[in-house]
Amino acid sequence: MAEAMIKGLLHQNAIAPNHIIVSEPRKDRATFLSNSYRVTIASDNHSAVNTADMVILAVKPQVVKEVLKEISSEVTVDQLIVSIAAGIPISFITYHIGDDKRIIRAMPNTPAQVGEGAIAVCCGGSATQQDLSDAEIFFNCIGATVVINEDHMDAVTGLSGSGPAYIFLIIEALTDGGVKMGLSRDIAQSLVIRTLIGSSRMVLESGLHPGQLKDMVTSPGGTTITGLHVLETGGIRAALIDAVEAATQRSRELSQVFKP
Ligand SMILES: NC(=O)c1ccc[n+]([C@@H]2O[C@H](COP(=O)([O-])OP(=O)(O)OC[C@H]3O[C@@H](n4cnc5c(N)ncnc54)[C@H](OP(=O)(O)O)[C@@H]3O)[C@@H](O)[C@H]2O)c1
The missing domain is CATH 3.40.50.720 (NAD(P)-binding Rossmann-like Domain)
Incomplete structure (x- = not known):
């Protein structure tokens, strides 16, 4: 560092x-x-x-x-x-x-x-x-x-400190999805990374709520809502919230030994 x-x-x-x-x-x-x-x-x-x-x-x-x-x-x-x-x-x-x-x-x-x-x-x-x-x-x-x-x-430790590992896992998993659907690993990972960078920049530069940006790419009866439904059924939102909560709690526990 x-x-x-x-x-x-x-x-x-x-x-x-x-x-x-x-x-x-x-x-x-x-x-x-x-x-x-x-x-x-x-x-x-x-x-x-x-x-x-x-x-x-x-x-x-x-x-x-x-x-x-x-x-x-x-x-x-x-x-x-x-x-x-x-x-x-x-x-x-x-x-x-x-x-x-x-x-x-x-x-x-x-x-x-x-x-x-x-x-x-x-x-x-x-x-x-x-x-x-x-x-x-x-x-x-x-x-x-x-x-x-x-x-x-x-x-902060539970969110952005540990956050890169959460994102690496998401990159790996989405890449696996592309590979499962027949893309080469290189191409799948490259598409995932650009999608993450591009989506993050859209949130940053548009100032729009991420939910609004999500709605803008989700057409009725389309592919995106079908994929989103699977993510929601899998509990992705709760899993990410729980991950930050658990990591925060762990950070609190670990820092107890450094109380003067
Ligand atoms: N890496 C992260 O993602 C991250 C994120 C946030 C905060 N931090 C914090 O940043 C700090 C450093 O982490 P790091 O990952 O960079 O660790 P690191 O790679 O082990 O770096 C620590 C450095 O301190 C040197 N050192 C050891 N004992 C020393 C001494 N008595 N006097 C002067 N230097 C000494 C080490 O030398 P040797 O290699 O010879 O032991 C090493 O170069 C940690 O407190 C960590 O909690 C890290």
Whole structure:
């Protein structure tokens, strides 16, 4: 995820590569990042943090505590601390580095790797509205950003965090449908992907309700209503709603261990 952010920032010319300071414990990975993106490699987390305006915590959730303890003496109120660690509440971060620090919590998703992420951000500690705006601008380099209350972070995890996997499953299943009806897998998948991208853009650009757009392609007694009837009989709507609810609930359970 950190690499996706580096790529996005550089793609947008948002920052000079050497102004991105990376702390990466694996030497081969550090060399790869340095060679690929011309970023500056710090020898450790201390030196990565002490000259930074913005500190991005992009380690696995179970490593966050160790990293916070390591950098707590370096972090100042002049720096913006941005955590993308899933399930780690802002209170956990302020507990370790102080609630006078400016904290942004964000939840990106994997399409950030291709600049099409869905990102939710919220603020805590002593973060200001300006910090929130700066975080929005920062994350817009890897997708589209929304501002939320931290209470909604588990719902975001269950929806857009886990969402790419739901969509991959739908792509795979629709492709299988095309294959069953005699199309080659390549052609079927290509048609499915274009249908998903095109339909999403229609919702985005027309401003119309998806139900209205659905009605516009559903002629009386036609093929589409016949297909839709099968989807409704299979409970697709309830299954998708239940999936988001269950994933949100699971995110709540998993984040319990990170309550300070
Ligand atoms: N991937 C996603 O879809 C996604 C979505 C939303 C949020 N997130 C969050 O993003 C964070 C990173 O996820 P990821 O998938 O990018 O994980 P990842 O690929 O494992 O990246 C974590 C990086 O942190 C490095 N690291 C480990 N210990 C460190 C330490 N003590 N100091 C500095 N760096 C250290 C790792 O190095 P090594 O490889 O050498 O261990 C690795 O390069 C997680 O907290 C996750 O919850 C991820």
